[in-house]
Amino acid sequence: MKKVEYLEIEGNSRGFWTLAGILGLIAAFGLGAAYTMEHAGHWITGMSNQVIWGTPHVFAVFLIVAASGALNIASMGTVFNRHVYQPLGRLSSLLAIALLVGGLIVLVLDLGRPDRLIVAMTTYNFKSIFAWNVILYTGFIAITGVYLWFQMDRTMGKYYKIAGYAAFVWRLILTTGTGAIFGFIVARDAFDSAIYPPMFIINSFAYGMAFFILVLFAAYKWTGRPLGDKIVNRLRNMLGVFVAAAFYFLAVYHLTGLYHTERHGIEAFILRDGGIYTKLFWVGQVIIGMLIPMAIVWCPRPRNSRAMIAAASTLVILGGLSQMYVTLIGGQAYPLNIFPGYEVVGSSFFDAGVNEYSPSLFEVMLGIGGIAIAMLAVTFGVKILRFLPTDLSDKVVDPHHTKEASA
Amino acid sequence: MSKQIDSTLADHPVDGARRDFIKQSAAATGAALASGVLLYTGDATAKPIDEPISARQRWGILVDTTKCADGCNDCVTACGKENGWSNVEHDPRPKTDAQWIRTVEIRNKLTGSEHSLPLMCQHCENPPCADVCPTGASFRREDGIVLVDKHICIGCRYCMMACPYKARSFVHEAIENQIPYAPRGKGTVESCTMCVHRVDDDRDPACVEACNHKALVFGDLKDPNSEISKQMRTHTTKELRADLGLNTGVRYKGL
Numbered sequence: 001m002k003k004v005e006y007l008e009i010e011g012n013s014r015g016f017w018t019l020a021g022i023l024g025l026i027a028a029f030g031l032g033a034a035y036t037m038e039h040a041g042h043w044i045t046g047m048s049n050q051v052i053w054g055t056p057h058v059f060a061v062f063l064i065v066a067a068s069g070a071l072n073i074a075s076m077g078t079v080f081n082r083h084v085y086q087p088l089g090r091l092s093s094l095l096a097i098a099l100l101v102g103g104l105i106v107l108v109l110d111l112g113r114p115d116r117l118i119v120a121m122t123t124y125n126f127k128s129i130f131a132w133n134v135i136l137y138t139g140f141i142a143i144t145g146v147y148l149w150f151q152m153d154r155t156m157g158k159y160y161k162i163a164g165y166a167a168f169v170w171r172l173i174l175t176t177g178t179g180a181i182f183g184f185i186v187a188r189d190a191f192d193s194a195i196y197p198p199m200f201i202i203n204s205f206a207y208g209m210a211f212f213i214l215v216l217f218a219a220y221k222w223t224g225r226p227l228g229d230k231i232v233n234r235l236r237n238m239l240g241v242f243v244a245a246a247f248y249f250l251a252v253y254h255l256t257g258l259y260h261t262e263r264h265g266i267e268a269f270i271l272r273d274g275g276i277y278t279k280l281f282w283v284g285q286v287i288i289g290m291l292i293p294m295a296i297v298w299c300p301r302p303r304n305s306r307a308m309i310a311a312a313s314t315l316v317i318l319g320g321l322s323q324m325y326v327t328l329i330g331g332q333a334y335p336l337n338i339f340p341g342y343e344v345v346g347s348s349f350f351d352a353g354v355n356e357y358s359p360s361l362f363e364v365m366l367g368i369g370g371i372a373i374a375m376l377a378v379t380f381g382v383k384i385l386r387f388l389p390t391d392l393s394d395k396v397v398d399p400h401h402t403k404e405a406s407a
Numbered sequence: 408m409s410k411q412i413d414s415t416l417a418d419h420p421v422d423g424a425r426r427d428f429i430k431q432s433a434a435a436t437g438a439a440l441a442s443g444v445l446l447y448t449g450d451a452t453a454k455p456i457d458e459p460i461s462a463r464q465r466w467g468i469l470v471d472t473t474k475c476a477d478g479c480n481d482c483v484t485a486c487g488k489e490n491g492w493s494n495v496e497h498d499p500r501p502k503t504d505a506q507w508i509r510t511v512e513i514r515n516k517l518t519g520s521e522h523s524l525p526l527m528c529q530h531c532e533n534p535p536c537a538d539v540c541p542t543g544a545s546f547r548r549e550d551g552i553v554l555v556d557k558h559i560c561i562g563c564r565y566c567m568m569a570c571p572y573k574a575r576s577f578v579h580e581a582i583e584n585q586i587p588y589a590p591r592g593k594g595t596v597e598s599c600t601m602c603v604h605r606v607d608d609d610r611d612p613a614c615v616e617a618c619n620h621k622a623l624v625f626g627d628l629k630d631p632n633s634e635i636s637k638q639m640r641t642h643t644t645k646e647l648r649a650d651l652g653l654n655t656g657v658r659y660k661g662l
Contacts, residue, residue, distance in 0.1 A: 048502035112562015116562075125542060128565070186651055348483075
């Protein structure tokens with residue numbers, strides 16, 4: 001294996017500034033939407049006292065989950081000693097931090113009182129998983145930041161492993177915390193399950209890998225740097241394995257619900273009668289987000305096409321957003337079972353029937369703005385510092401390839 | 408004479424052991440009496456304003472659904488007026504306007520029996536809203552009343568996700584003409600306070616006072632002589648979602 005060289009991208013081309021301009025514009029629209037929402041109050045959004053968390057949370061939680069998954073590539077290199085992934089470790093860490101920051105910005109800007117962020121960071125109720133998440137998020141940025149520093153600074157090489165292990169363990173705890181936000185909610189039939197943390201971890205592997213593949217492809221295509229099939233095939237295969245694992249967890253979750261009589265209502269709602277949520281589940285989450293990507297990455301013909309692998313990654317991201325929408329908003333749209341054994345026939349507070357929600361443009365803009373901020377951070381990151389190897393062709397990344405060549 | 412007495416005293420030296428016994432007995436009797444007095448003062452009345460809230464009381468409300476009249480909304484109207492949440496300046500927006508208490512009509516799926524009842528914060532002993540609140544803004548007072556500290560609520564709404572009774576409202580827009588004893592704030596979460604300002608003033612909550620059908624009884628669940636305790640001893644009452652083990656302060660009779 002040749003010594004890997006890293007170099008900043010030039011970042012002066014028209015293409016670069018066009019990309020930065022578009023991302024900047026989307027981010028600005030997102031921030032403008034947040035400003036409008038905070039100023040007018042949340043009544044201008046689709047959120048209500050019935051559907052409490054809306055589209056911003058779909059994007060925020062998705063980005064936070066994807067962030068920890070994006071660190072996977074770096075962990076494969078450091079913790080599991082897969083040398084082939086080590087050249088990608090820097091980009092993996094950068095992407096992880098960027099996605100988390102993008103998600104957190106959306107989450108914070110949707111708070112009723114974002115100006116009280118300092119309260120959230122200084123006043124803790126340690127029984128709350130949300131409070132723990134505040135620590136886990138900031139800790140993730142700090143630990144991954146140090147890990148990144150040790151990857152880039154050869155003089156700190158002896159601590160590189162320790163930092164890699166710390167980041168790996170931390171990211172698992174972080175996604176456990178994110179899943180537990182839902183798993184710990186006893187009140188709602190869709191949540192209240194210990195499967196949420198491990199399911200979110202598996203989902204994070206898939207979503208993070210999809211983001212990583214897209215960013216890697218874009219960066220190497222647009223800068224004209226070589227990217228060999230060896231590394232692409234490994235990433236492609238891992239994407240398929242992670243999506244299959246996510247599919248398994250999803251199946252177990254729903255089979256358990258179908259077995260428990262008390263959960264038949266919510267299962268019927270999501271799987272059969274839930275309108276938009278049912279459509280998003282089957283078409284968005286299962287077919288687009290799981291079955292088609294698995295078919296692409298494992299069927300002999302499409303799997304050898306970079307465009308198809310990029311398409312599979314895009315579909316996994318769309319499926320992931322569908323999953324968050326179904327989980328988060330579908331879980332709230334299904335009414336609370338306040339009176340078991342009774343049906344609600346009248347209420348001034350929408351206790352009878354499914355809770356309605358349609359996302360407002362402000363919410364969508366804020367959510368997409370979060371993705372744009374994350375991508376903007378990566379775009380400028382690779383311009384400013386040496387994140388990207390100059391060459392990821394097979395002879396550089398694959399030790400066996402080099403051996404054969406030198407033999 | 409005095410000399411004689413003195414000599415008598417001198418002839419009979421003080422019995423130290425007996426004196427100590429009397430002292431100790433007096434002290435023990437005093438302590439026993441004092442504790443009795445303390446127990447007595449801890450009766451159903453609210454605490455004096457200069458004393459901290461204590462767990463000697465557990466405030467609760469008993470809803471008698473057999474007395475709750477169909478179509479009656481007096482408790483809701485009274486609460487809205489008392490706490491100011493119904494004085495909205497804008498056109499009504501039912502989905503986002505706050506409702507601290509609402510009337511719900513339910514029908515038993517098996518028997519078809521119908522009930523009308525008020526639903527508000529159930530003031531749980533183990534409130535999920537307080538468990539999940541990241542800053543501790545949602546909290547339970549020692550006397551069982553669950554409140555929101557508006558100064559440290561960041562408006563994350565996790566408490567609303569966690570409440571099994573949908574008892575909480577998020578303030579979706581700016582508020583004017585607030586009532587001083589019931590402060591509210593745009594971007595924060597709020598719910599029934601059991602009219603804590605009235606309770607601390609030894610008065611019944613507004614909903615209880617307004618109920619002409621005597622369907623609501625307020626009182627101290629820890630005082631065996633309170634009306635609420637007596638009724639709960641003699642009648643079967645229910646807590647909503649008892650399966651969650653929250654031990655609610657609001658109970659329902661007739662369900």
